[in-house]
Each structure stands twice: as structure tokens, then as C-alpha cells.
Amino acid sequence: MCGIGKFKVLWGLEASAACPRCGDFEDHLHVPRCRAASATAERGRCTAAFSAWLDLQLTGPSIKTAILQLLQGVHTPTLSPLRTISSSVRPAYLAQQVIGSQGLLEGRIASSWLPLQQQHYDKIRCQRSVSLWASRLSQQLILIGFYMLEQRNSIQHLDDNVQLRERHSTINEGIHSQFDMGPDDLPKEIQPMLTSRRRVLCKSLVDKEEWLKLLCQERKDFCRSMKAQHRSLGTIFSPGP
Numbered sequence: 001m002c003g004i005g006k007f008k009v010l011w012g013l014e015a016s017a018a019c020p021r022c023g024d025f026e027d028h029l030h031v032p033r034c035r036a037a038s039a040t041a042e043r044g045r046c047t048a049a050f051s052a053w054l055d056l057q058l059t060g061p062s063i064k065t066a067i068l069q070l071l072q073g074v075h076t077p078t079l080s081p082l083r084t085i086s087s088s089v090r091p092a093y094l095a096q097q098v099i100g101s102q103g104l105l106e107g108r109i110a111s112s113w114l115p116l117q118q119q120h121y122d123k124i125r126c127q128r129s130v131s132l133w134a135s136r137l138s139q140q141l142i143l144i145g146f147y148m149l150e151q152r153n154s155i156q157h158l159d160d161n162v163q164l165r166e167r168h169s170t171i172n173e174g175i176h177s178q179f180d181m182g183p184d185d186l187p188k189e190i191q192p193m194l195t196s197r198r199r200v201l202c203k204s205l206v207d208k209e210e211w212l213k214l215l216c217q218e219r220k221d222f223c224r225s226m227k228a229q230h231r232s233l234g235t236i237f238s239p240g241p
């Protein structure tokens, strides 16, 4: 958050604290609240992906509604009517409001969500770990904050170096697809490289390129060796002439 307008002016790096997307005064909370069309589009993309993720994790419907409303409250602080929040999750919702918008995008979630999600898992007879759900939820919220900042930075540097931005974007897409493919087609010793998407995305461009090159090569080699194994097994077990 330190590369934003307000801090750059304080450090004498910039003459203006204007947001590069909309021109308004930019402090840390402006980044997720910016009303520029590009920021709104990125927010829409992040929210839709997050909503799908909450479903995938079998999040309780009233918990999902409350968390999405809290996220909406980061962008539009005046729009957070309590009446739409189920009474059973209101204490957790209010505890999360106390932690605040910035805390939410830093992945600090109220502990009161956990027993509520546990109740939901019990109700649907799901054996999943509620601690894991909470830790993944926290990571997802951090990612949303990260993507909003990344989108803002991409606009900032648009005029500076279009080529560099394209390189970043291509590499980031490659990194996302590696994480989406998962660790199954990789040797065991390489699998830990897919532990944290955020950590990889935060690396320098050169490091990200090295990371991606290695992963692509390892995946290719692993597939080739698996095919060779299958072929040799086929030869051993195939009926003779």
C-alpha cells in the first residue's frame, strides 16, 4: 500500500496524491473504493470469482451473503443494511465490521465465523475442516486486495512501459494456469512450489519468469516420463505374438 499517492507525496516522490485511475485523492482505502470504470470492472471480476469460490467451499448461505455484503461495504461504505443479514450471523457480521475494511482485505477474519460454518458443515453432514475453510477464506480476501492494488499499479505504469506491463500480464496468466492445473502432474519435490499463489505473484518479474519456466519444464518432463512408464508396462503385459 506504500506506493500509493498519499505516501508518495509524503516522501516527496510525487507532487500529487491523485489516483492514477480517477484523479481523486488517493489514500489506502481509495484503492479498493475507486470508481473508475477499470476499477469497477476489476472489482466485479473479483467479486464474481469470490462468490463462486464461497460456493465451492460449501460456505453457509447466510454466511456467504454476510461476507459478500461486507466486501461490498469496503467499496461502498454507505450501503450496508443490517436487515438483509440473517440474525444468526449478525454477531459475526458486526465483529467483522469492528475489524474494518482494511482488516478484511488483509485477511483478518472474525473468529465468530468459525462456529457458524461448523454448524453448517454439521447440518449438511460435511466432514471438511472449518479451520481450513477459515484460512482459505482469509487468503481469498488478501488476494482480492492484492488484485485491486495490482490493477491500480498497472494503470499507473501504463504510460511508463506498456511492454513491461504485457510481460507481467502474460507471466501472471501463466502462473494462474499453473496453480489452476494443480500439483498432480508434478514430481513430489516440485509440488511445494504451488503452495501460495499470492507469494508467487508478488515476486519480481524476473523471478516469476524463472518460476514459470521451471514449472512448465517439470510438468512436461513428468508427463513424458509417465507416458514412457505406461509404454514399458504395455510392452511387459501385452500378449506375445
Ligand SMILES: [Zn+2]
Residues within 6 Å of the ligand: 019, 020, 021, 022, 023, 024, 030, 034, 035, 036
Ligand atoms: Zn480512483
